Amino acid sequence: MHEHTAVTAVAADRVTTADGRTLPAAVTLWTAGFAVHPLAAATTLETTGTGQIVVDDTMRSVSHPDVYAIGDAALVMGPGDKPLRMSCASGVPTAWQAADSVAARLTGGKIPTRRCATSTSVSHWAARRA
Ligand SMILES: Cc1cc2nc3c(=O)[nH]c(=O)nc-3n(C[C@H](O)[C@H](O)[C@H](O)COP(=O)(O)OP(=O)(O)OC[C@H]3O[C@@H](n4cnc5c(N)ncnc54)[C@H](O)[C@@H]3O)c2cc1C
Numbered sequence: 100m101h102e103h104t105a106v107t108a109v110a111a112d113r114v115t116t117a118d119g120r121t122l123p124a125a126v127t128l129w130t131a132g133f134a135v136h137p138l139a140a141a142t143t144l145e146t147t148g149t150g151q152i153v154v155d156d157t158m159r160s161v162s163h164p165d166v167y168a169i170g171d172a173a174l175v176m177g178p179g180d181k182p183l184r185m186s187c188a189s190g191v192p193t194a195w196q197a198a199d200s201v202a203a204r205l206t207g208g209k210i211p212t213r214r215c216a217t218s219t220s221v222s223h224w225a226a227r228r229a
Contacts, residue, residue: 133185139172147174156214157200158193167201169193177216188217 105117109129114122140150145162147153152168153161154175160166170190175183183189192215203210 133171135171135185139168144168149174156196156212157210158197158215159200167197169197175215177214183215183217186217189215192216192218 101116101122106114107117108115109127112123112125114124114127116122135150137150139152140146143162144160144166145153151174152166152172154168154173155161156176158167158169158173158175160168170193171185173193175189175193177183177189183193196211196215199211202208
């Protein structure tokens with residue numbers, strides 16, 4: 100294991116690191132993680148330590164009520180008060196929740212109160228919304 104090591108090249112039998120080392124490798128496993136874009140944390144919006152915008156159950160910023168955040172940019176609490184993981188499966192339902200909330204506030208309609216959950220499929224979420 101070579102933690103916190105930037106890689107500059109991968110060949111069939113070796114990996115080259117940014118500090119110039121060559122690591123022999125019969126197999127190289129290449130994985131990826133993802134992080135929140137730094138844009139939100141650079142604003143005056145209330146954000147978490149990871150840079151996600153803190154929102155209520157309608158995806159509205161808790162510090163700026165005219166701002167809605169969805170997807171990876173938002174810290175969305177799901178069932179059991181656990182944050183939804185960053186994923187497409189969470190991003191799509193949060194987008195729908197924000198759209199429904201904005202429309203309801205503009206038209207005087209019913210504001211959605213059901214918490215977002217990570218959807219296993221679009222049809223699953225559509226059934227929840229019905
Ligand atoms: C390798 C990988 C594999 C993944 N696999 C899965 C998976 O199997 N299932 C799953 O559910 N999720 C998966 N994810 C996670 C999923 O892709 C993200 O959670 C999801 O795309 C987040 O959607 P988003 O709309 O919030 O952000 P994004 O999809 O990142 O969209 C943000 C957009 O904003 C644009 N942007 C950035 N800055 C600016 C700016 N200043 N002005 C204008 N536009 C800007 C970007 O170009 C981008 O198009 C994976 C992610 C990665 C990296």
